[in-house]
Amino acid sequence: MSNEELRAAADTVLARLVGAPGGDARLREDQWRAIEALVADKRRALVVQRTGWGKSAVYFVATALLRERGAGPTVIVSPLLALMRNQVEAAARAGIRARTINSSNTEEWDTVQEEVAAGEVDVLLVSPERLNNPDFRDQVLPRLAAATGLLVVDEAHCISDWGHDFRPDYRRLRTMLADLPQGVPVLATTATANARVTADVAEQLGTGGSTDALVLRGPLDRESLSLGVLQLPDAAHRMAWLAEHLGELPGSGIIYTLTVAAAEEVTAFLRQCGHTVASYTGKTENADRQQAEEDLLANRVKALVATSALGMGFDKPDLGFVVHLGSPSSPIAYYQQVGRAGRGVEHAEVLLLPGKEDQAIWQYFASIAFPPEEQVRRTLDVLGQAGRPLSLPALEPLVELRRSRLETMLKVLDVDGAVQRVKGGWVSTGAPWAYDTERYAWVAKQREAEQQAMRDYVTTTGCRMEFLRRQLDDEEAAPCGRCDNCAEPRFSDAVSSSALDTARGELDRAGVEVEPRKMWPTGLPAVGVDLKGRIPAGEQAATGRALGRLSDIGWGNRLRPMLGPQAPDGPVPDDVAQAVVGVLADWAKGPGGWASGGSDALPRPVGVVTMASHRRPQLIRSLGARIAEVGRLPLLGSLAYAPGADASQASRSNSAQRLKALDGALVVPPALAEALAGADGPVLLVDDSTDTGWTLAVAARMLRRAGAQGVLPLVLAVQG
Structure with missing residues (x-):
């Protein structure tokens, strides 16, 4: 098939994907370049493009074309359940059969694996945590790697500990990459990677040193977004402002908070004020999360009040606004979250309402970073002396680390080859391991710089979109003409005394x-x-x-x-x-x-x-x-x-x-x-x-x- 015929076939699949069969849907030039590299040339590609650019279209179209040519199923490593649910539905529109293996559907795993083995699945979405589950890693992953027609790493910035959302489970991808047969294409995608993270991701994926690797990095401007900051005196003013102005914001949207407690607090207050909102946090049950997502997609709620649990991958093209009650600690994390809005509408409002408590919350999350060397050595010594696998509950009493932090540390050590997860728990491999003091110090310094950048974003008198794009090393960054500094502020910071009294009464409760x-x-x-x-x-x-x-x-x-x-x-x-x-x-x-x-x-x-x-x-x-x-x-x-x-x-x-x-x-x-x-x-x-x-x-x-x-x-x- 010639390139012209391949391009025509790709556009046909795209039309089905976007619900316009027989229409004039046509791939963007860089989308086509990525698809051509994957399908025609079997290359590895890293795509860094803004949210809403159409990265999922690349791997769904490539999947359809590769499957028509007899390739095995596409494996997509995807971090969040919201993303998986959205993409299963999107794939179905294009006639692509997609299934998932994640923590919320354990009862379906055996059936899904049987369907994959029978060739009945075109796309398998896998959570990164599955990659290091002993049964999955030892029994399923080798067969999957041997049969895979395309490997996709979505939200690939998670691979890099320079990124804002490093997840050690993602590092297990190196094993899968090493086991892929020669000529299997690999696609990594992200919307939130500066130059350092891009280079690190490319290296982690093995694309950095490959002469045939394709890196596609586009401008990150979002022409639909109007950015603004409202600096209000205290929490009561911020709550009162939300209560009075939420109805003025276009369509439905997301209100982000930094903590679960704040999300629940704001949700209760806004409901008391007559707004239809729902809470969405890491503590929300899976069924309730799915209901909340569906309610937002169907505009049955004005807003979800959410923590970062609602982040990567949630796809609502007509999302009209994103409000942050408190600043994220990183401009990259902030850009990613505001990128949920305005993907399919001409105008969306993005507002940041920073709080005095933001710094204390940043410091708390920084305090649970990778442990000091003495605690790591203690854990390795305990595992080495145990002579048997130790589960997290058995290991936890013997080391001075909470379970969640201990598990994250073990995953990093697993990637480094010092420990291994097996049936029954964790064991020491006995391999030499060095504490990378210099790297951890640089990462901590990077975090401090990101926090300062967020403080600078709040106070800048320049273009806010240009500021964020420069933080992401976007070489085409320029004034947007839309933000509250480029144009007139669109919202007053005034609140009525009655709304303020109501907010104070709620917060004083x-x-x-x-x-x-x-x-x-x-x-x-x-x-x-x-x-x-x-x-x-x-x-x-x-x-x-x-x-x-x-x-x-x-x-x-x-x-x-x-x-x-x-x-x-x-x-x-x-x-x-x-x-x-x-x-x-x-x-x-x-x-x-x-x-x-x-x-x-x-x-x-x-x-x-x-x-x-x-x-x-x-x-x-x-x-x-x-x-x-x-x-x-x-x-x-x-x-x-x-x-x-x-x-x-x-x-x-x-x-x-x-x-x-x-x-x-x-x-x-x-x-x-x-x-x-x-x-x-x-x-x-x-x-x-x-x-x-x-x-x-x-x-x-x-x-x-x-x-x-x-x-x-x-x-x-x-x-x-």
Whole structure:
């Protein structure tokens, strides 16, 4: 077939894909160049093009043409479920049979693999996590690599740890690339890669040193997007602005927040104000996520209030706006998220409402980056000495890392060849491994530069689109003529006093439930703590209360400066103490509260106990005293640290290590024990904050054993 005939066939497939059979749909020149390289020349290509350019059209058209020529199925490695669902539907329009293997359809895996083996599947979408699942890696992946007609790596910036969304599972692609038969084409695509990330991705994919590699990088301007920034005084003003102006934004869209707590908070407030919105976060169940996506696609909601969980791959061409309540930490991440809007409409609004809390949230996420060398070496030593595979629950108690961070670290070590995931857990390979201090330091420096760039984006008086394009090393960057700096701002920062009062009332609403721990973590005997199984009911804390969450934009903004690592100790501020008293009053009157009158009501507290603290003893003691005074309760005393005890490490390690650090660290002083023995009812246990809940669990167990008839935790903040 000549190139002219191939081009005509490609345009025919494109017409089916876009729903215009027999129409005049025609590929862009660079789309055709990529397809020609893949189908006619069997080359490897890296395509860096803006969101909405049509990267998926390249691999679907190439798939149809390759399948007509007898090639095996296309394998697309894709990071998000939203992307998979969109693409299965898009493929069907072009007559392409697509199936997926991901965490949400485990019951279909066997059927899908049988269909692939029978040649009934044209496209298999695989989540990157599958690539290192032992069964999939050892049984399915080799057969798939041998039969693949085209390998597609979507959102390929995830391969690079220079990128904003590095995912170590993606590095497993190197194994699949090495196993591909000669002449199998490979396509990598992304919309968010600067020059450094582009070069790194090309190297990771093996395209960088290949003389026949094709790199297609286009201009990143989005002519439909009008960018703007509104710098409002505080969270209440931002919430009020959203409530008053959401209806003025075109069509339906996305409101991004930086944390799950903020997403839930904003969703509840906007619903209260009469807006039809839904929440979409990493904690949203798969079925609820899919319903939310469908509601947005069908314009049944004005907006999804989402974290970055709704990001890459969500495809709604007529999305009319993207609003960020808080700045992402990277211009590249920001550009990617705003790129969801305006793909199929002439005009879309993009607004950033930065917050004072943004920096603290960036610092938190930076703190969970790749661990220090000593922790990595400790993990390798434990695996090397185990003599058998160790699962994450078995390994976690032996190293000072939380499970999610431990798993990410192991994936990086797996890619580096130092460990391997096998049936039953993880093993050490014994291969030499070096901690790349220089690279990790450079990555950290890169993150700091990206954060500064976002601060500069907020304050720049130049063109905002040009600013973002230059951050992505777009050589064609030029003033857009559309943003609030190039043209007049399209939105006022004014909010009515009534809307502001409503927002303040919502943000000032205090009270978060604190769920008690009911099971000891696995593996405690391995670290010398003789506890396991269910915590006896007579040793548990009751469900407690907190003033707020550190990650929310209401009380979180007030509490973060007071509870930060460098915050000085001192008496509890009056407004905070009054708010805690309000939480206590609501607790008493609410369902199950001691003043509710219900049959299941808790007994009224008979005293106050404060937690021991090295860092904030004044704060906790003064808070306990204020509660005792207002509630007309006796201040029974405080837990204390045993001589020489140091539980400071408990605040930064995993559950088992926290409990090991707490084991024997706290004591019930004799005076407190005597007071508890004479107390005819539960006590309020007052602390500054709780993270995992283990300190409260240990303290409650000690107080119950000392005679307390119940323990009601009351803290200022829930961390996270």
